[in-house]
Amino acid sequence: MKLSKLTAKSNLLFVLSFFIFCLSGHMPGVAQNNSDFDVISVFETKGKIYGDPLVTDDTTVVLGCHRKQVYFLDATGNEIKSVKTGGWVHAAPSQLHDGTVAVGCYDRNVYYFNTRGDILKKFMPGGRIFSKIEQFKDGTIVFGTNRKKIHFIKPDGSGYHFTTRKMVHGGITILDDERLVVGTHDNIIYMLDKLGNIEYEVPTEHWIVHSKPTVLQDGHIAVGSYDKHLYIFDDHSQQIKKVKVNGAIHSTPLQLADGTIVFGSLDKSIYLVTPNGEIKKRIKTNGWVVSSPRALNDTTFCIGSYDHNLYVITSSGDILNKFDTGGKIFSTPALLPDNTIVVASNNKKVYYLRLNTHDIPLSADSDKKKEHLKPKL
Known part of the structure; x- marks a missing residue:
C-alpha cells in the first residue's frame, strides 16, 4: 500500500514537472516566446528553405524552398502567390534593375517573375543553379552552375561563359x-x-562553397573558405591576409560601420574580426553557423545558427537577444523597411519578427549602404 502511494506520488510529480517544462517553452524544436521579440506572423512552406529571402522595392518577400516552390509574401507574411518549379530552389532570388525578380533553379532554368508571382519568362542555360544572380548596369546577368561555368547573359539572350575546373556554388x-x-x-x-x-x-x-566576396571599407575584399580561413586581399598589391578560425566558413562576411568584420563558421561560432585581421571576439553557439549576418544598424547585426536561434549581437560581441525558431537556420535574415526581421527556418517556417526593445534603433538601409561601397582597387 505504501509502495502504491509512493509510485502514485512520483507519477504526479513527473506529470507536474513535465507540464511546467512545457509551459516554460523549452521543449525541443518549439520556438520560444522571447520577451524582446514580437512575432508578427509565421508562414509555413512546403519544404526547407536554404536561399536568402529577398525584399523587393515594393516590400514583397520572395523565397524558394526545396519542395520546388517559389513563394511571394506581403510585408506582413500573407501569401501573394506560390509557383511550382521543376526542381529545388536553393538559390536566393534577385531583383533586377527593371524590378523583375530572377532566380535560378535545380531544374536548370532561370525564372523571371514580377513581384505578384507571375512567370514572365524562363530560359535554360545548362546546369543546376546554386548561386544568386547578379547584374551589370547594361543588363547583363551573371551566375554560376554545377556545370563548371560562370554564365554572362545579355538582355538580348546572347551570352558567353567562363569555364572553371569544378562547380560554382559561391556568391558573385x-x-x-x-x-x-x-x-x-x-x-x-x-x-x-x-x-x-x-x-x-x-x-x-x-572550396569556396557559398561565401560571397565582400568589399571592405578600405577597398580590400574578404571571403570565407572551407579551409578554415577568411581571406582578405587587394589585387593591386597582391597581398593576401588569412584569418585562421576553427572551422569551415560557409557564411558571407559583413563589415559594420566601425570596421568590425563578422561571419559564422562550421565550428559553431560567430567571429568578430578587426579590419587588420585580428580576432576580437568568438561567440560560441550550439550549432553550425552557415547563415550570413544581416546589419540591423551601424553597430548591430543578426545571424542564424543550426541551434535554431536567431542572434542579435553588437559590434563589441555582446548578445542582446536571441529567438528560438524551432529549426536550423541556414539562410540569411532579411530586413523590411519597417524594421521587421524576416527569418526562414528549416522547420519549414518563415518568421516575421520585431524587436520590441527601444535600445536597438534599426535601419533597413544599413545593407544598402554597404552594397554601394566602391572598391579602391
Missing part, C-alpha cells in the same frame, strides 16, 4: 560595374573582367 560580387570576383569549388577565388577573362586569382586550400 560585381566590382565597379567592370569586373567581378567569385570563389569556386576548384579552390580558387577568381577576379574576372566583364568579358569573362581572368585578371587575377587567389588560391585557397579548399
Whole structure:
C-alpha cells in the first residue's frame, strides 16, 4: 500500500514537472516566446528553405524552398502567390534593375517573375543553379552552375561563359560595374573582367562553397573558405591576409560601420574580426553557423545558427537577444523597411519578427549602404 502511494506520488510529480517544462517553452524544436521579440506572423512552406529571402522595392518577400516552390509574401507574411518549379530552389532570388525578380533553379532554368508571382519568362542555360544572380548596369546577368561555368547573359539572350575546373556554388560580387570576383569549388577565388577573362586569382586550400566576396571599407575584399580561413586581399598589391578560425566558413562576411568584420563558421561560432585581421571576439553557439549576418544598424547585426536561434549581437560581441525558431537556420535574415526581421527556418517556417526593445534603433538601409561601397582597387 505504501509502495502504491509512493509510485502514485512520483507519477504526479513527473506529470507536474513535465507540464511546467512545457509551459516554460523549452521543449525541443518549439520556438520560444522571447520577451524582446514580437512575432508578427509565421508562414509555413512546403519544404526547407536554404536561399536568402529577398525584399523587393515594393516590400514583397520572395523565397524558394526545396519542395520546388517559389513563394511571394506581403510585408506582413500573407501569401501573394506560390509557383511550382521543376526542381529545388536553393538559390536566393534577385531583383533586377527593371524590378523583375530572377532566380535560378535545380531544374536548370532561370525564372523571371514580377513581384505578384507571375512567370514572365524562363530560359535554360545548362546546369543546376546554386548561386544568386547578379547584374551589370547594361543588363547583363551573371551566375554560376554545377556545370563548371560562370554564365554572362545579355538582355538580348546572347551570352558567353567562363569555364572553371569544378562547380560554382559561391556568391558573385560585381566590382565597379567592370569586373567581378567569385570563389569556386576548384579552390580558387577568381577576379574576372566583364568579358569573362581572368585578371587575377587567389588560391585557397579548399572550396569556396557559398561565401560571397565582400568589399571592405578600405577597398580590400574578404571571403570565407572551407579551409578554415577568411581571406582578405587587394589585387593591386597582391597581398593576401588569412584569418585562421576553427572551422569551415560557409557564411558571407559583413563589415559594420566601425570596421568590425563578422561571419559564422562550421565550428559553431560567430567571429568578430578587426579590419587588420585580428580576432576580437568568438561567440560560441550550439550549432553550425552557415547563415550570413544581416546589419540591423551601424553597430548591430543578426545571424542564424543550426541551434535554431536567431542572434542579435553588437559590434563589441555582446548578445542582446536571441529567438528560438524551432529549426536550423541556414539562410540569411532579411530586413523590411519597417524594421521587421524576416527569418526562414528549416522547420519549414518563415518568421516575421520585431524587436520590441527601444535600445536597438534599426535601419533597413544599413545593407544598402554597404552594397554601394566602391572598391579602391
